Amino acid sequence: MAKIIVVTSGKGGVGKTTSSAAIGTGLALRGHKTVIVDFDIGLRNLDLIMGCERRVVYDFVNVINNEANLKQAMIRDKRLDNLYILPASQTRDKDALNKEGVERVLNELSDEFDFIICDSPAGIESGAMMALYFADEAIVVTNPEVSSVRDSDRILGMLSSKSRRAEQGLPGIKEHLLLTRYNPERVVKGEMLSVEDVNDILAIKLLGVIPESQAVLNASNSGQPVILDTESDAGQAYLDTVARLIGEDVPFRFLSVEKKGLFKRIFGG
C-alpha cells in the first residue's frame, strides 16, 4: 500500500508544484518508488518543472475516462528509474475529475508505488478537494506572509473536515508545515513572519523551511527539480525535508542570517 501525500496550500504561487517535484524526486533518490500526480487540470505545470513536457501523450483525465491506461499515461523520469509522473490535462478543466475515477486511479497506483504525491491546484474548489480527499498525509506549503498563512489555516480546516479520513471517522490526516520562500534577512527587518510566528498561528508540525533562492527559479526554467541541485541552499533544504518526511531527525538550517565572509563582502554574494 502506498502512502498518499497531498501537497496543498489554498493560496496560489507559494510553491506547491516546485515542492511536489522536489519531494517526489527526493523520495525516489532515497530508493522509494514514487509517482507524482498533477491534479491541476487545465494549468498543467508539473511536467514543465520535471522537464518532461514533450513526452506527454495521455494524461490523468484520459485515464479517468478510460481512454488510456495508466501505463500509457505515466511518464518515467529520465534521471531516476523509480520516479514517475502522471501529468494533468491541459485542455480540460477541474470538473473533469470525479471521486470514483480518482479513487480507482489511486487504488491502481497504490499497488505499485511506495509514495503517491498529489500536487493540488490552488483554491478550495472541487479540484483541490479531490486532491486532498484520499490523502494519508498532507504537506501544507506556506509563505511567511499573512494571507498565505490564513489560506493554509483554511485548508487545514478542510483537511480535518472534508477528507475521506474525516468522513469515515478514521485517524486524521497527518499534517506537515512546509515554509517556503523564507528570507531570514527580511524576518530580522520585520518584513516577513518568522518560523515561530507561523508555527504559533498554524500549530502543526514543521517539516521544512526552504530559503528564498535564485536556484528555485533556475531549476524550474531548466526543468530540473531543485532538489537535484545539491549545491544550492534550497536543494539542501528539500533534502532535509525529505529526510524528515521519512522519519529522520534532521536539524533545521537556513533559519538565521548568514554571516558574509570577507570574499563575499568584497565581491558580493
Place this chain on the structure above:
Amino acid sequence: MSDHSFELKGSLFPLSVLYCQDFSVAALQAQLQQKLAQAPGFFHQAPVVINVENAKQIPDFIAIKQLFVELQLVLVGVCGANAELKKVAQQAGLAALQLSKNNGKTPEAAAKPVAEPAPIAPAAAVVTAVVENKLIEQNIRSGQQIYVKGADLIIKGTVGAGAEVIADGNIHIYGSLRGKAIAGAGGDSSKKIYCYNMQAELISIAGNYWLSESLQGEFWGKSACISLQDGQLVLAELF
C-alpha cells in the same frame, strides 16, 4: 464530489424525555400545565419523547398527541416501550425509540431501592431537558463555523482568524482566540466569554459587540474574561 442535494444521514439531537406513570390524559394535562407555567416559552414547541417504561395502563396515544398539540409541544415518539406498547404507539403514528443503556433508568427506578415512598405525588412527572455542552478538542480553522444551541461551547485549542464560534451559552477557549466569538447568541446577557489569549476579530455577547480595534489594549494577547454589565461589554482578568 458526491451529490449533496439529497442525503439521508444519522444525527443525534438533545430531546426532552417525559418520565411518568399515570398516562391518563387528565393527569398528564394537569402536570404538564403546571410544569409549563414555571417556564413559559422554554418548552414552546419543544420536541418531547415520553418514557412509557413504568406505564400502569396502556396510554391513549392519540389523545395524548392531541393534548401535546394543545399545549404547543411536539410529541416525537415513545421510549422504553415493550412489544405491545410499541405496536400501539406506532399505530398512533409515533416513533418507538430505543433506550440507550446508560440512561435507561428512570428517576423512579433509580430511587426505588432507597425506600418505597408513599404515593408518588406531583413530582412524579419530571421533564428532563437534556442539555449537553459541546466540547471540541482541536483547533478551529479559518472558515470553520461552530454553533451550539442552548448550551456552552468549550474549545481546547485555538480559534483561528476567520473562524467563528457561536453559542447560546458561555464560550470557553483554552487557547488563542483570533477569530470571532459570539456568546449568548439567544439573547442571554448573563453569558460570558473566557479565553487564554485574546486577539479576537470580534467579540459579542447578546448582540453587543466589539471589533478588534476596541479590544486593543491591556488585555490584547493575554487571558481575559468578557462579560456584559449594564449593556456594556467589560474586559477583565481571567485570574
